[in-house]
Amino acid sequence: MVALTSAAGVAPAPRRHRVRVWRGLVLGIAAAYFLIPLYAGLRFSFQDDAGHWSLYALRAIPSQIGFTGAFWLSIKLAFTTLVGTLVLMVPTTIYVHLHLPRVRRLLEFVTVLPIVIPPIVLILGVLRAAPIWLKASPYLLSLMYVILTMPFVYRSLDAGISAIDLKTLVEASRSLGANGPQTLWRVILPNLRAGILSASVLTLALVLGEFTMASLDLWTTLPVWIYQFQQTDGHIATMVSMLSLIGTWVLITVMVSLDRSESRRSRRKAEVA
């Protein structure tokens, strides 16, 4: 902040220059802090115990005990959570925006709660309160993950809805003769695509990395497996960890770029027309 200060009477030109230097410095430090650990993690995964370059960790992954099971469990949980969260949150958020504007504040408050309430305390309560048959199923985690993702999902959807004039769009669609479901399918959802997409991305990222609840519910999801396996072989564990990270990034990039090329295509179509 101090670097921002400029003495009175200094001409604008050097000040602009100084601001640019200051900004470069801040961004540089941030980049170092966020990129060096990534680089370190990657380098460690591609080393063997002697510190030499090696792909052994990569090759060894599939044959490790428990890996496949943990991997598929995480994938299954991620997608059931995604479906659950979208089915619950999308209609509710849209409906509240359209018909119950006074409930919006309440919804905002309720969806912040999962940020404030520690997941570790929440799972503590769940383990006591859930019926036995549900505790026996890994999908109890999916049900809880829907709660955990709520803040991010609601915020994404809310931002998406606020960016468009939902009420006018719906009224226009209805006045042109579309019924409720047609309006939802052809007008609301396409316009909310960006919001739904970012909600989905955040959901997947959160579930694929969740450790607290899974480990205390005693299910070996991918993060739990990695943690347990580090005692066996640190390089393999780190390699899996980095791969899961990269996998999440790739997933996000693909989804975001799909959306972008989609919107670009429709824009081009509009230009031709």
Next chain:
Amino acid sequence: MSQAQANGGSSGARVELRELVRVFGRTRALDGFSLDVEPGELVALLGPSGCGKTTALRALAGFELVDHGQVLVDGHDVARVSPQDRDMGMVFQSYSLFPNMSALHNVGFGLRMRGVRSTARRDKAHELLELVGLHEHAEKYPHQLSGGQQQRVALARALAIEPRVLLLDEPLSALDAKVRTGLRDQIRSLQQRLAITTVFVTHDQEEALSMADRVCVMREGRGEQTATPAELYSRPTSAFVAHFVGVSSRVPVRRDGATVGLWGQEVTVRNADLTARDVDAVLRPEDVAIVIDPAGPASVVHKSFLGAITRVTVSVESAEVRVDVRSDMARDLNHGDRVALSVVARDVLVSPRDGRVDVEED
């Protein structure tokens, strides 16, 4: 009030903008723009969006650096002086009041920055709020004030520092029509009373014409014409100005020396410098008269009632001409009626035929 008047001595600087050039990427926002503002004068910069009027004002305030040219205040070049040391009070388009300060503290802010003691600051701020008629709202925060009140506080804030020049950047554009006219008169009378040199940016011709001592019509980074409102309206030097200020119609004519032939009439050309033969005559609605004539060359296309007068659009040959008619006379004119036209102005402006100007509306 009396103190503000007494302090008027510090105002009334002379402002000269000389050949300002400012380039943003490929667009030349200012392209050799010059303007002189006399002490105590109010000059309006008028033009369509993107004409460079805001850039000119911001260059004067110091927010925009010019690539070329000089900004002189009382003969001193202020190009290297930073905005906070220029002593220019500025009123922005809207929402420029500091939201975390009451009206009173907003008005006192400039004095605080100048190290004025808090009691003196309070007195001065109260005095200025009284000047703009908001004394009873002194303790309110910006969001508790209406748009018009906010702009009045912004004006008081700009005046509190007794600026050498007052800069107004479309201060009325975000307000309702009613509030706008009221505040327009208030700003003008304050400005005249304090005799403060003022530059006013607007895209609203009515605002410019009703408030300014002189109006500078800008186009593509340059001054097209700078003149008093009356002169600008009645003697525009270009078709662009004629088009932008007031209403005008264009009629293709053939020029014959110093005159053109219009509907069988010989009319003197005002701008003799143009040499082309095929030109357009630029006509104001009141330059032309209508006579009902079943054998006339024109026919009525459209009427729009404007109160005392009715604006009648007639089609004649390939052109459409708008003519103002007293409303009681216009009652007899119906769509499709044949009419004859005559020029009642003593001379007309002509402009090159290909140089059609499309004035964009904001």
Next chain:
Amino acid sequence: MSESGLAGDADATRGADELSAARVASGVRRWRGLRRAAAVTPFIVYVFLGLGIPILAVIDYAFRNPKGHLTLANVSTITHGTYLLGFENSILLAALTSVIPGFLGLTLAYAIATSRSPFLRRMIATASGVLANFGGINLTFMFIATLGSTGILTSWLAAIHLNPWNLGFNLYSFYGVAFVYLYFQVPLMVLVITPALGALRPAWREAASNLGASTWRFWRHIGLPVLFPSVLGGMLLLFGSSFAAYATAETLTAGTVTLAPIQIGNLLNGNAISGQENIGYAIGFGMFVVLAVTMILYGLIQRRASKWLR
């Protein structure tokens, strides 16, 4: 969503006496009200089952002994000794890793917001979204590889005789955990504060400068006071996020650092003397109390800081 049928019903009654028309209208209104309530029922039921019941269960068990009798013993146990230390450490950690990343995140967000590259802005927005949800085992591995005793940053610094481990730094300690938390706390702050920065109007900056304020004085009198409520809100969120965090601290220190969530985990994993299972619930309850007090403090400061908003 199909209102046409209802409208048809209402039409059919036209011409009947006004009383019955009014009755139908009120019937329609009541029906619509019910339908609206029904539309949000799944959400409310879900939140009640998934959030309400577990919270109530935690509070309930905090006040019961293993036999199910009501008792204050658990709550009194956690206000002493190692459990008290756990709370103290957790609160200190949360305070450190909300205030420091709060300012760092604000600075970073400002640097991004004022940059003219839309690419940079979009990229950092996406990255912040991902990094803010980052944590646990992946983060632990990355930092072990960076600042562990044989990590690369450690070896780089050792090469210039600044080996942090020789200077008293220990990644697997309280301060190590705090340093690692920056990795998700700073992006979280960037994410939260960016919209508030967007609401900082350039006109304020220019008006201040026009009235004679230097950059520093603009920030002191306008910029920071205007941002303060949002910054405070962001820091509260950071406090909650850090106070609740379990995965990173657990995996980094293998459960050795004394923090309230880690103690819950240890008790739940059976690393506790029998008969003490319900202590974990008491700690959970204690964490609710800390969070509630924080929220109340926040509310009080917020009221003062944002009196110009009301």
